[in-house]
Amino acid sequence: MSRRSEEAPLRARVPADIERADRIAFGMSGRQLVILAVAGLLLYAAWTAVATLVHPVVFLAGAMPVAAGAFLLAVGRRDGISLDAWVLAALRHRRSPRRLVPADGPVIPAPAWVQTAAGPGDRLPLPAPLRLPAKGITVDGLIDLGSDGTTGLVAASTVAFGLRTSGEQNALVAGFARWLHSLDGPAQIVVRAQRVDLTYLADRFLAAAPGLPHSALEEAANAHVAFLDDLAARRELLHRQITVAVRSRRGAHHTAHTAAETVRALAGCEVPARLLDGPDAAVRLAASLDPAAPALTPYSTSDRGDDL
Incomplete structure (x- = not known):
């Protein structure tokens, strides 16, 4: 056994709250x-x-x-x-009002001849305009938060930490600690898990199997379909979507620089990561606002950086 593999696990001290008041x-x-x-x-x-x-x-x-x-x-x-x-x-x-609706301005009240059976004076209270914290998304994928600055989104994957030696684990922990120490603003790591339905993949393989150029390939495709059906019946598969959000009030350039530094720091920890551009950031935000939405298939190429 090498000396490096016998190293004790490293514990890195990182600040718990970089915005703590003096x-x-x-x-x-x-x-x-x-x-x-x-x-x-x-x-x-x-x-x-x-x-x-x-x-x-x-x-x-x-x-x-x-x-x-x-x-x-x-x-x-x-x-x-x-x-x-x-x-x-x-x-x-x-x-604050409980009913909110998307509106550019004040909500127009209903005509006087519309009668309701609830609310003061037999009138239901009007819903208030919905005001989301995000004002918009730039082409570069930065989320405009108005007076709160801008936020950049980074899609990240995972690393097999438990399969590494003590020395390799120490290097990963040290790299992650360096990224945490380099932060000069708020950062958030969001892990979103959804169940994965393999029926779609199994149906695609089954439909494409008869058109394969060789009978052995068709048999292999059918065997893979049986494997997917058995896997879906015996296991509960989860699709994990990991997003790192970094925010800054120093302007869009500083936010973009912080997000790019996050990608480089995570790459040093052997964590695949990439910046989300405008369309990808919009899709990710829409998915976070709809937890019941179906997860992507594990072989999808539209959401690189996620894990099954």
Whole structure:
């Protein structure tokens, strides 16, 4: 056994959150200090207003839940975001309309003679215009997010990590860590799995088998059809689609450069990857918005970089 294969598995330290706010005082960020300061000022103002009317113990008992709530709001986290941002998002979601329709402008109300049996005044509430975060897709495949910048999509495949030696695994981990350390903006890796139906392939092979130039080829095609039918009956095959999205607010050129660097970095990790152009990016986004859509066949050439 070579010395390289006896190397211990490598563990690379990477930043968990490149957008984490700077700590200013007491291990807290400026946002957290502002929340606690505002809560403290409000409690002080309330105490000065009722100091002559309320016993200090009674005021302290009433102020403790408020102070605890402010502290939890400042330091708490849920679903990977700060609790105050989570609460604001929940309030916006609660107040936002539930029915959305594609429209360029305001939705035109129905004529007055159209009567409904639900809603205030026997009128159903109008749906609101649907506003998607993506404004459009360029020819190069960059997604325009308006004030949030642009996003580039990279289609990636997988690598047989478990079949490599310890030294090879260390090289792959180190290469992946170098890519993570090189990021200066948000990045997301999306793995989408769908069931694969082999009936389409089996029917194509079966229909083409009689036209083959030799009987041995026809027998091989029929045997392959039987293999596909048996495989579909015994196994649940999955088609995995891996997409790496990188976003930048420094302009389309910087986003394209980051996406190209991602392809080169993943190639160094022996992960096949390619940039998605405009049509491919549109197809991938449409597929992500429709999870129930049928997956591509495993032999399709229109979605290179995906795995079965």
